Amino acid sequence: MPKRLEEMQRDLWTYLLLVWITCIPYSSTAPFANQSRSLQSGATAGHRGPNEGQRILSRAKRGWVWNQMFVLEEFEGPDPILVGRLHTDLDVGSKNIKYVLAGEGAGTIFSINDKTGDIHAMKRLDREEKAEYTLMAQVINRDTNEPLEPPSEFIIKVQDINDNSPQFIEGPYVASVPEMSQVGTSVTKVTATDADDPVYGNSAKLVYSILEGQPYFSIDPNTATIGIALPGMDREIRDEYMVVIQAKDMGGHMGGLSGTTTVTVRLTDINDNPPKFAKNFYDFVFPEDLGLGKPGGKVKATDKDVGENAKSIYSIIGGNEKGVFEITTDSQTQEGILMIKKPLDFEMQKHFNLTVEATNVRYGPTGPYKDTTTVRIAVEDSDEPPIFTRPTYVLEVHENTAINTVIGVVTARDPDATGSPIRYFIDRHTDLERQFNVNVDDGKITLAKPLDRETDMWHNITVTASEVRNNSQISRAIVAIRVLDINDNAPEFAAEYEPFVCENGKPGQIFHCI
């Protein structure tokens, strides 16, 4: 009990102005029988059923506050509503006493009949706007305006009626929960508020129910926690639900007011789907001359999940014993790109059967998810240039070898299946002296001019091989010809000498050096 009220009560006992509470129709059971001043509940009584009266009575047993009056909120009638009656035992019928009212709303909201002490509410009141009014009542001498007793304070309480419906202030809601969640998994919690009196009656006692969203979701009627109600909700089948929640006051009973809100529930993805190749067989044709690291074909495994859960990496798990192929994963397109790591040779192997596997990057509830497919690769013969048996030929020839002698042979062949005949030529800018010839058909190299080792010890020439079928298909080899020394030179004097000797020369005297 507020202190102010306690003091008030003490004052009143001091003045022996005891209060008589009349609770129509239970006036005979009022708790304070000997009080001299009464606050008599007025018009409110007319709006209370017997149960309401009972309620007041039971309150009285718990310590009825003497100096309160009640008025129902939202009352609208043709006449002002009687709130109650003040009475003092000084009022014994004498005409010269006068009741006066002061305080909150005195004269504007509440009026008092100065003769009878009847208090009326002149306006419709709203508890949610102002729940109680503190007023002062006093009895004065009508003629002299002298107070006949000290003023006393009392309160008019505006009594709640259920005139406010529950409101979801934070709605509409958006929530998410992982797909495949267990029944009972909490999704979110909603909250409704009710402006009515939370301590009086059930006008603000809310009960929650689900209007739309069954059988997928349920709501706890008291805590308003929304939970999963159906097992195995699959995002890949449906990923969004609109749930409509109702809050009803009066404890959910008939006649209560209600409010609704929506909760958009989105299912979030879990990795519950494997990757799946679009085809069981992929057929690719790789040109024999496909460059290393160049894409030769693409495979793709799709996954019904999203984001990381849909990502796979690709690997070759069979048929790649020689390590010719590799596969990389394009993280943008989620494709597996097949490439070669070693050159292809149509003439060696024309077909490959690879087993390619796609594996989810992220584990799912039942382990890693994978799928395999078969990739059949046919190698396409490319028109390749001739190939020399060696990149460089080293020939040796004695410097005095006769012209037209065969000093060596170069050989090239067309690697293609069709095998074109080959023609050979010497690149003349590597043999400006035209020292050598090559036989156009068989690659035999002959000497065209006599050699002189003392002039050139090496003759390094280039021989070109070209295919008859397509003379743009060419390749080259270096032929290094070493000229070998033979003893073909007599010693020679550096100059013609004309020595002369003096006639008086002595024996042993040097006269010239050669």
Ligand SMILES: *[C@@H]1O[C@H](CO)[C@@H](O)[C@H](O)[C@H]1NC(C)=O
């Ligand atoms: C590849 O598989 C096909 C059947 O799918 C088969 O006919 C072929 O012989 C296989 N080739 C190799 C190189 O294993």
Ligand SMILES: *[C@@H]1O[C@H](CO)[C@@H](O)[C@H](O)[C@H]1NC(C)=O
């Ligand atoms: C001949 O070979 C060249 C070089 O490889 C190629 O570009 C051209 O298409 C070939 N021509 C024919 C008729 O095959």
Ligand SMILES: *[C@@H]1O[C@H](CO)[C@@H](O)[C@H](O)[C@H]1NC(C)=O
């Ligand atoms: C020619 O080739 C041989 C062997 O490759 C090399 O030793 C020599 O230096 C070369 N000579 C010239 C002039 O390039």
